Amino acid sequence: MNTLYVIKIGGNIIDDETRLSSFLRSFASIEGKKILVHGGGKLAAKLAAALGIEQQMVDGRRVTDTETLRMVTMVYAGDINKNIVAQLQANGCNAIGLSGADGNLIRAHKRIHPTIDYGFVGDIDSVNAGLLHNLLDNNLTVVAAPITHDGKGRLLNTNADTIAQEMAKALSNLYQVQLIYSFEKNGVLLDVNDEHSVIPEINAAYYQELKRKQLIFAGMLPKLDNAFAALQNGVNKVIIGKAEQLDQLIAGKAGTTIKYE
Amino acid sequence: MNTLYVIKIGGNIIDDETRLSSFLRSFASIEGKKILVHGGGKLAAKLAAALGIEQQMVDGRRVTDTETLRMVTMVYAGDINKNIVAQLQANGCNAIGLSGADGNLIRAHKRIHPTIDYGFVGDIDSVNAGLLHNLLDNNLTVVAAPITHDGKGRLLNTNADTIAQEMAKALSNLYQVQLIYSFEKNGVLLDVNDEHSVIPEINAAYYQELKRKQLIFAGMLPKLDNAFAALQNGVNKVIIGKAEQLDQLIAGKAGTTIKYE
Numbered sequence: 001m002n003t004l005y006v007i008k009i010g011g012n013i014i015d016d017e018t019r020l021s022s023f024l025r026s027f028a029s030i031e032g033k034k035i036l037v038h039g040g041g042k043l044a045a046k047l048a049a050a051l052g053i054e055q056q057m058v059d060g061r062r063v064t065d066t067e068t069l070r071m072v073t074m075v076y077a078g079d080i081n082k083n084i085v086a087q088l089q090a091n092g093c094n095a096i097g098l099s100g101a102d103g104n105l106i107r108a109h110k111r112i113h114p115t116i117d118y119g120f121v122g123d124i125d126s127v128n129a130g131l132l133h134n135l136l137d138n139n140l141t142v143v144a145a146p147i148t149h150d151g152k153g154r155l156l157n158t159n160a161d162t163i164a165q166e167m168a169k170a171l172s173n174l175y176q177v178q179l180i181y182s183f184e185k186n187g188v189l190l191d192v193n194d195e196h197s198v199i200p201e202i203n204a205a206y207y208q209e210l211k212r213k214q215l216i217f218a219g220m221l222p223k224l225d226n227a228f229a230a231l232q233n234g235v236n237k238v239i240i241g242k243a244e245q246l247d248q249l250i251a252g253k254a255g256t257t258i259k260y261e
Numbered sequence: 262m263n264t265l266y267v268i269k270i271g272g273n274i275i276d277d278e279t280r281l282s283s284f285l286r287s288f289a290s291i292e293g294k295k296i297l298v299h300g301g302g303k304l305a306a307k308l309a310a311a312l313g314i315e316q317q318m319v320d321g322r323r324v325t326d327t328e329t330l331r332m333v334t335m336v337y338a339g340d341i342n343k344n345i346v347a348q349l350q351a352n353g354c355n356a357i358g359l360s361g362a363d364g365n366l367i368r369a370h371k372r373i374h375p376t377i378d379y380g381f382v383g384d385i386d387s388v389n390a391g392l393l394h395n396l397l398d399n400n401l402t403v404v405a406a407p408i409t410h411d412g413k414g415r416l417l418n419t420n421a422d423t424i425a426q427e428m429a430k431a432l433s434n435l436y437q438v439q440l441i442y443s444f445e446k447n448g449v450l451l452d453v454n455d456e457h458s459v460i461p462e463i464n465a466a467y468y469q470e471l472k473r474k475q476l477i478f479a480g481m482l483p484k485l486d487n488a489f490a491a492l493q494n495g496v497n498k499v500i501i502g503k504a505e506q507l508d509q510l511i512a513g514k515a516g517t518t519i520k521y522e
C-alpha cells in the first residue's frame with residue numbers, strides 16, 4: 001500500500017504569515033500522497049469582533065450561532081483555505097481546497113448534548129473515502145477546511161483535529177496512513193515547561209504508565225486519546241510535533257511518534 | 262457527445278435567499294452534466310462597508326485592493342460558494358465548490374492596462390479542462406466562485422460571466438456545450454422597458470441588423486458580443502434569460518437563444 005500523510009496544521013501557525021509560508025513550502029515538498037487539514041486560528045474571532053458580533057458563551061463554552069457560523073465559513077473555507085491552496089500551487093503542489101460539503105466529503109450532525117446547546121457545531125458521521133481516493137489518484141492534494149455539512153443544507157463548524165483523525169481512519173484500508181499533528185510545540189513533553197523534554201516514542205503500554213504516574217500535561221490527553229483511537233482503527237502511525245520541523249517529523253527525527261505496540 | 266450545461270447565476274439572485282433556493286432546486290433537477298458559475302452580489306461590498314473598508318475608485322472604476330480582495334475571497338469562495346454547495350447537496354446534487362486556484366482550475370494574470378491599475382483583477386489565461394472533465398465524469402457538479410489565481414500565490418478577482426464563457430469554450434471539444442446566462446431579466450429585450458418584448462432567437466446576421474438599427478440596449482451588448490465569441494469557439498448554443506425559468510430556458514421555451522446560424 002502507498003503511504004498517505006494526513007497532516008493537521010494548528011491555528012497558531014495559520015495566524016503567522018511567515019511561518020505559514022515556510023510550513024507550506026515544506027509541505028509542498030513532501031513526496032507522495034498527502035492531505036492537509038487546517039484549523040482556523042484567531043482570524044474568525046477578529047473579524048467577528050470588528051463587525052461587533054458578540055461571542056456567545058454558554059456555561060463557559062463558545063457557541064457557534066448563525067452569525068459565527070457565517071464568519072467561520074468565510075474565514076476558514078474562503079480566506080484561509082484559498083490562500084493556502086494558491087500558495088501550494090505556487091510551490092508546485094496541485095492542491096484542491098474543500099469543505100465537508102464539497103462532494104459530500106464530510107457528513108456531520110449538529111452536536112447532541114443533554115444540557116448544552118453548542119449551536120452549529122458538527123460531530124462527524126462519515127468521510128467520503130471514495131472521493132478522497134479519486135482525487136489523490138489524480139495527484140491532487142486535498143486541503144480541508146474545518147467546515148462540514150448535515151446533508152440538509154446546513155454547514156457546521158467542526159474541530160480540525162477530529163477531521164484529520166476521521167480522514168486518516170477512513171483511508172486506512174487504502175493507504176498506510178501516517179497522521180501528523182503539527183503545531184507550535186516540539187512534541188509530547190515530559191515536562192511541560194521544558195521544550196527539550198520531548199518523548200520520542202509512546203506505545204499503548206507506556207501511555208498507560210505515563211497516565212498512571214500523571215506525567216502527561218492534561219491539555220495533551222485528548223490529543224493522545226485521539227491518537228490511540230486512530231491507531232486502533234487502522235492508522236499506521238501518529239506523529240505530534242513542531243510545524244517548522246515537518247521534514248524531520250516525517251523522517252522520525254523530531255517530535256513524538258505514537259504507535260500501538 | 263454528451264450535453265453539458267454551463268450556467269451562470271447573476272448577483273441579484275444570490276442576494277435573495279428565497280429566489281436562490283428556488284433556483285438551486287431547479288438547477289439540481291437538471292439531468293446530465295452541469296456546471297454552475299456564480300457571481301458575488303452585494304454581500305462583499307456590504308461586508309467591506311460594515312468593516313469600514315473604503316471602496317477604492319480610479320477614473321470611475323472600482324479597484325480591487327488587498328482588503329477588497331480578501332473580502333471577495335471570503336464572501337465568494339467561502340460564504341456564497343459553500344452555502345450553494347450545501348443546498349445543492351440537500352437537493353441530491355453532488356456539488357463540489359471550487360475557486361480558480363483549486364486544482365489549478367483557472368489561471369489568470371493581473372489585468373494589464375495602459376492607464377488604469379485595476380488592482381487584483383484577473384484576466385484569464387487558461388481553464389483546466391482535464392480537471393473539469395474528470396470531476397464531471399465522476400458525476401460531480403462543479404460550482405465555481407469568481408476567484409482565480411496567477412500561479413505565483415496570488416488570488417485574483419475575475420468576472421463570473423467571463424469565467425462561464427471560458428469554461429464553456431474550454432470544454433467544447435469534449436461536450437455539446439450550452440452556455441446559459443440566467444439573471445433577473447426575461448431575456449434580450451427589443452424594448453428595454455417591456456419585459457414581454459423578449460427576442461426568442463438571435464443569429465449572427467440578425468444581431469448585425471439589430472446593432473445597425475440600434476435596437477439593442479447598450480448594457481446587453483457586451484453579453485451578446487461574448488455570446489458570439491463563445492459560439493465562434495465551439496460552444497453550441499447560448500441562452501440568456503430569467504433565473505426563475507431555468508427549466509423553460511433549457512427547453513427553449515423562454516429566454517433568448519443565440520446561435521451562430
